[in-house]
Amino acid sequence: MASTSRWPAALWVPAACAWGGCGRPAGVDVLATVPGEPPRLALRVGGFCVGHAVIVGIDTQARDGGEVWYAAPLGMARWR
Numbered sequence: 376m377a378s379t380s381r382w383p384a385a386l387w388v389p390a391a392c393a394w395g396g397c398g399r400p401a402g403v404d405v406l407a408t409v410p411g412e413p414p415r416l417a418l419r420v421g422g423f424c425v426g427h428a429v430i431v432g433i434d435t436q437a438r439d440g441g442e443v444w445y446a447a448p449l450g451m452a453r454w455r
Contacts, residue, residue, distance in 0.1 A: 390448070392424040394431070399424035404448050405431050408441040422448050 390401045401422030408417045420435055432443040 390422050392427055393421040394423055394427040397424060397427060401448060403428040404446045405435065406444040406446060407432075407435045407439060408444070410440040414442065414444075417442075417444055 391397070392399045392401045401424060403425055404422050405420040405428050406417040407420055408414050420431060423431055428445060432445065436443045
């Protein structure tokens with residue numbers, strides 16, 4: 376059975392960017408893998424606007440190593 380959203384798309388409101396004071400919609404989730412662990416164990420760093428997602432991704436990779444992944448927020452992803 377396919378996953379369906381609980382709310383119609385017109386009623387879904389994206390979360391705000393997690394960057395302090397930004398206020399834009401969080402259009403990108405930043406995920407990071409833990410060095411030495413399989414990629415499927417990537418941890419969610421947070422949801423950010425595109426510009427801040429890039430900054431957070433670069434900072435996370437420089438500080439913690441591992442791989443950085445960018446994905447559509449789960450509330451916006453559609454499986455068809």
